[in-house]
Amino acid sequence: MNRRWRMLGERLSQVIPVIVLATIIVFGLLQLVPGDPAMTLAGEQATDERIAEIRHLYGFDKPFLVQYGTWLGHAAQGDLSRSLLSGERVVTLIGQSFPHTLTIVVLALLISLLVGVPLGILAAMRAHTRADTAISALSSVGVAIPNFWLAMILVTYFALGLGWLPATGATPLGESVVGSLRHAILPALALAAGGIAELTRQLRSALLEVLSSQYMRTLRAKGLSETAMICKHGLKNVGVNLLTVIGLLFNRLLGATVVVEAVFAIPGMGSLIVRAAINKDFPVVQGVVLSMVLVVVATNLLIDMLYSVLDPRVK
Amino acid sequence: MASDTSKQQGRPGPEMGHRPPLLSVRELGVALQTRGGNLQLTQNISFEVGAGERVGIVGESGCGKTVTGLALLRLLPARSMQVSGKILLDGTDLLRLPGRQMRAIRGRQVAMIFQEPMSALDPVFTIGQQIGEAIRAHFPVGAREARERAVDVLDRVGIPLPQRRHDEYPHQLSGGMRQRAMIAIALACQPRLLIADEPTTALDVTIQAQIIELLVKLSSEAGTALLFITHDLGVVAETCERVLTMYAGQVVEDAPVEDVLVRPRHPYTSALMRSLPNLSVPKSVLPSIPGRVPNALAMPAGCRFAPRCAHARPACGRAQDALPVGADHRVRCARFDELELPGTAA
Ligand SMILES: Nc1ncnc2c1ncn2[C@@H]1O[C@H](COP(=O)(O)OP(=O)(O)O)[C@@H](O)[C@H]1O
Ligand code: SF4
Ligand SMILES: [Mg+2]
Numbered sequence: 001m002n003r004r005w006r007m008l009g010e011r012l013s014q015v016i017p018v019i020v021l022a023t024i025i026v027f028g029l030l031q032l033v034p035g036d037p038a039m040t041l042a043g044e045q046a047t048d049e050r051i052a053e054i055r056h057l058y059g060f061d062k063p064f065l066v067q068y069g070t071w072l073g074h075a076a077q078g079d080l081s082r083s084l085l086s087g088e089r090v091v092t093l094i095g096q097s098f099p100h101t102l103t104i105v106v107l108a109l110l111i112s113l114l115v116g117v118p119l120g121i122l123a124a125m126r127a128h129t130r131a132d133t134a135i136s137a138l139s140s141v142g143v144a145i146p147n148f149w150l151a152m153i154l155v156t157y158f159a160l161g162l163g164w165l166p167a168t169g170a171t172p173l174g175e176s177v178v179g180s181l182r183h184a185i186l187p188a189l190a191l192a193a194g195g196i197a198e199l200t201r202q203l204r205s206a207l208l209e210v211l212s213s214q215y216m217r218t219l220r221a222k223g224l225s226e227t228a229m230i231c232k233h234g235l236k237n238v239g240v241n242l243l244t245v246i247g248l249l250f251n252r253l254l255g256a257t258v259v260v261e262a263v264f265a266i267p268g269m270g271s272l273i274v275r276a277a278i279n280k281d282f283p284v285v286q287g288v289v290l291s292m293v294l295v296v297v298a299t300n301l302l303i304d305m306l307y308s309v310l311d312p313r314v315k
Numbered sequence: 316m317a318s319d320t321s322k323q324q325g326r327p328g329p330e331m332g333h334r335p336p337l338l339s340v341r342e343l344g345v346a347l348q349t350r351g352g353n354l355q356l357t358q359n360i361s362f363e364v365g366a367g368e369r370v371g372i373v374g375e376s377g378c379g380k381t382v383t384g385l386a387l388l389r390l391l392p393a394r395s396m397q398v399s400g401k402i403l404l405d406g407t408d409l410l411r412l413p414g415r416q417m418r419a420i421r422g423r424q425v426a427m428i429f430q431e432p433m434s435a436l437d438p439v440f441t442i443g444q445q446i447g448e449a450i451r452a453h454f455p456v457g458a459r460e461a462r463e464r465a466v467d468v469l470d471r472v473g474i475p476l477p478q479r480r481h482d483e484y485p486h487q488l489s490g491g492m493r494q495r496a497m498i499a500i501a502l503a504c505q506p507r508l509l510i511a512d513e514p515t516t517a518l519d520v521t522i523q524a525q526i527i528e529l530l531v532k533l534s535s536e537a538g539t540a541l542l543f544i545t546h547d548l549g550v551v552a553e554t555c556e557r558v559l560t561m562y563a564g565q566v567v568e569d570a571p572v573e574d575v576l577v578r579p580r581h582p583y584t585s586a587l588m589r590s591l592p593n594l595s596v597p598k599s600v601l602p603s604i605p606g607r608v609p610n611a612l613a614m615p616a617g618c619r620f621a622p623r624c625a626h627a628r629p630a631c632g633r634a635q636d637a638l639p640v641g642a643d644h645r646v647r648c649a650r651f652d653e654l655e656l657p658g659t660a661a
Contacts, residue, residue: 128394214434217390222422222449222500236439311439312484 004308011304015297022293023075023286027068030282036060037280041084058084071286080287085279090287093272098291100170101261101268103180105253107188112195112249117242119196120203125230127208135200142197147256151190151263158186168265187264191256195249202245206238213237239310247303251296335406336363337540338387338425338508343400345382345391347611353397354611356382357564360400361637364508367538369531371551371572373587374561377608380544383561384510387542388427389417404508423453426501430513432493436485442469442496443481449503465503472499473529491522495529502533508540515550527554548587552576552659557643560584563609563619566637570644577658580646583620585656618648626654 038055039046046054055061059070074081080090123135159167165186171179210216211234219229235242258270265271269288276284308314344358357379364370372380385391386398389409402409404424409417429435437445446465450456456464462481469477472495485493494514501509511530515523531554534541543555551558551572558575560568560583568581579585586604606623615621617632624631628650635647648654 214429214431215437217385218429218435218497218500219437220390220421221388221427222504223418223420223452224448225418228448228452233437233440237437239439313438313486 004305007308008301008305011301015301019293019297020072023072023290024068026286026289027071028064030285031064037084037282040280075290080290081283083276083284084281085276085284090283093284094269094287094291097267097269097272097288099173100266101254101257101270103170103173103184104187104191104257104260104266104268105250107181107184108191108195108253109246109250111188111192112199113246115192116196116199117203119200120207121230121235123200123204124207124211124234125226127204132204136204139197139200142193143201145193147190147194148259148263150193151187151260154186154190155263170264170266170268183264183266187257187260187266190260190263191253194256195253198249199242199245203238203242206241207234210234210237236310240307240314243303243306243310247299250299254292254295337366337368337405338364338542339401339403339406340387341401341403343383343386343398343402345379345386346397346399348395348397355564355614356396356611357386359637360561360566362559362566362569364540364542366507367534367540368557369534369541369543369555371543371545371548371555371558372561373545373548373551373558375608376546378561379564380546380561381512384427384512384542384544387510388421388425390427419453422449422501422506423504424506425508425510426504426506427510427512428494428497428501428514431517432490432497433485433517435497436493438485441482441484442488442499445496446481446500446503449500453504465499468499468503469496471533472496472502473525474499490518491525494518494522494526498526498529498533502537502539505537506539508542509534510542510544512544513546514543516545530554548584560587563614564611565619565647567620567647568645569637570640570646574641574644575658579656579658580640580644580651580654581620581648582624582626582654582656585658588659589657620648626650 036051036055038051038058038060041058042051042054052061059067062070071081078091080094082089083093086093119135119139123132126132155167158164166183167186170183173180207230211230216229216233219233224233254269257268258274260266261268261270262274269292273285273288275281276288340363341361342358343360345356346353347356348354360379360383362370372383374380382391382396386396387402387409389398391398398410400410404420409420412420436442443462443465446468447458447461450461450464466477466481469480474480474492474495480488480492480496485496488496494517497514509530514530515526518526527550530541530543533539541555543551545551548558555572558568558570558572559566560575560581562583568575568579568584570580575584576588579588583604590604604623609615609619609622616634618624618627618635621627621631630649633649635649637645637647638649638651640646640651
């Protein structure tokens, strides 16, 4: 346990520069966006003085490093400033949006695992048979289907056609678990198709590699069944690969929600950043990107820690 | 190398020959299925192993020793390799057993250990778990009982602090300890035959001697028969009672070790002996045999050793059968009677 804490400390110290770098990039990129946020804020008929006043008020006239330093200082204390549009605190906006996104992403990840892992095991156990070929054809389709297209098909069929599930919107998890899941299931399915395919493929190839290893021969030589070999030894040995895939998948799903949230009109992080970017609402864009970076970094940290649980060789 | 332990321990008495053998291999052959057709890797392999007997298989790398060992336990990939002939264990042909019954044989009746102990052990399970699951695959015992038995077998294979080692992972052990752990897994269910495929090739010289000594000791204590596969005739001479010489996928000589050391009947066996400057030198690279093992794609029609044999005559151009030299000595050489071949004494 002690070793794990020390490892966590080490990883954290490696991660902080990554976060700082990410914030610099985000901050710097926004400077390159054409147009002047002060002008946008001041409105169509504003005088030059009014624009200058606003520019000063928001600190847009300060040098880049000063602006960045001020923002970072506040951010470190949990203050991400306020939206230029609504004047609401950015932290509040994120607090409202993030749960919607997280619900969809976690649900999509669970569906990917629940379907992808058994399919991957089946494909490996029946490698080079018809079942395997069928699974691999299906996963090629799953990888190739665009999320938004699948999303629209699902909405058309299950929501608009059959009326089983709501077509748009979201319910906070805290308000109604059932309502929240009913809203989340179609977007999660749209996201999960790629995840299922990815997990199935990766698990199949990782399992096949493990199956051809020398220790599998030892296991067979001592009289173990195929099922014990694959489901006990195979799965534990591919655990590290599987974790990596899950981590990457989670991060990818976070990114992919932007499109799916748009199709389903879900007020999540994707919708928030799209609206903010269109309106040059810089503090919101910065806040959303920063929190996404933090989530991704935290996921990777968690995965790193789990490696050492699964694989005794990881120091 | 191991001292002459074998000379004192576990020698079967003369009554041995009258009992039916534990293992009887008849005309075993392994064919590799390739796009261009079947490629015969080994063929016409026939031999017997008596209960508690220690038999060595020697031959240069690539002659089919590993393929033969794996075929005995049906561990070859069924998709690409076809096994023909008979493998009779107590008279039952293993090649005809359904999968479930074959599993009951593996580890329980016949166990196997391999060359590279690190890659042969599952890296993410403890040594104890890997022994325990072998026990629980064959005996209806609980976790606690399995643990006791596992610790006990670790102790028997000479692993110090067996209680602690039980809970360690393969990477935490040294090479020699890993091979001992492999032996512990193999012997956990007290099999009647242990196939050891070059169990010491990957180890240091001093460790090699210890492992060989251990195998001989355990086999004679428990009456476990041993099929010892090695490229090193010196090791066989010290550990086994009988030796099979393999060349290019065939057994070319099958004889009691004592006889063959004094008077080998096959020119290849003789050449193997002469390439050992001294039986205590472990690595034999066969410097004195010119030429190379023929490719399975281009086997000589007659005697397979003919291209390298100093005694080759036109008569050797016919396929060679295994001919009886004596009651328990067979050789695949038409000229065995006319030749005076040197053994180790020479
Ligand atoms: N999995 C395999 N696929 C194709 N050929 C193989 C395979 N295993 C062994 N062989 C071939 O079979 C022959 C015998 O190999 P092997 O039994 O490993 O020899 P040995 O153990 O005596 O060194 C060699 O020619 C080798 O190339
Ligand atoms: S049959 Fe002829 S070629 Fe073959 S080993 Fe005997 S003497 Fe040599
Ligand atoms: Mg070999």
